[in-house]
Amino acid sequence: MKQTFKVENVKCGGCANTLKKKLLNRFGEVEVNLEVTPREIALDIDNEQLEELRIILRSIGYPLSDDELGVIDEITTKAKSFISCATGKLS
Numbered sequence: 001m002k003q004t005f006k007v008e009n010v011k012c013g014g015c016a017n018t019l020k021k022k023l024l025n026r027f028g029e030v031e032v033n034l035e036v037t038p039r040e041i042a043l044d045i046d047n048e049q050l051e052e053l054r055i056i057l058r059s060i061g062y063p064l065s066d067d068e069l070g071v072i073d074e075i076t077t078k079a080k081s082f083i084s085c086a087t088g089k090l091s
Contacts, residue, residue, distance in 0.1 A: 002044050006065035007057060009081035010039035014089035015062065021091060022060050022084075026052070038065045060084045 010016065016032035019041060023030045027049070031042040045053060057063055058073075061080030069077065 001046065002042055004040050004042045005053070006038040007041050007062045008038055008065055008067075009062050009078055010034070011081075011085060012089075014085040014087075015039075015081065017088035017091050018060060018084040019057075019062060019088075021088070022056060023053075026056070 007019070010019065010032065013034070016034060019032055020030045023041075023043060027043045027045055029043070033040040033042070043053075054064055054067060058067065058077060059080070061077045061082070061084045063069060063073075063077050
């Protein structure tokens with residue numbers, strides 16, 4: 001079922017490219033809305049896959065907006081998002 005999620009640290013098309021690429025194999029096509037803040041992603045996902053989505057998003061620096069992160073995790077995800085963004089711009 002298609003669901004929409006609010007995602008943190010997404011700034012540009014490079015970030016969107018990374019999200020699409022990293023989630024494609026597991027969830028299929030992903031739509032990234034760069035017109036709203038916080039940014040939104042829409043994808044086909046079952047509720048049982050939500051924890052897997054959270055883990056993948058955190059690993060590339062784009063946690064869901066409702067994730068409760070500590071200070072260190074917040075800093076870490078922001079740093080990861082800069083790398084993911086740069087990678088997405090090169091793709």
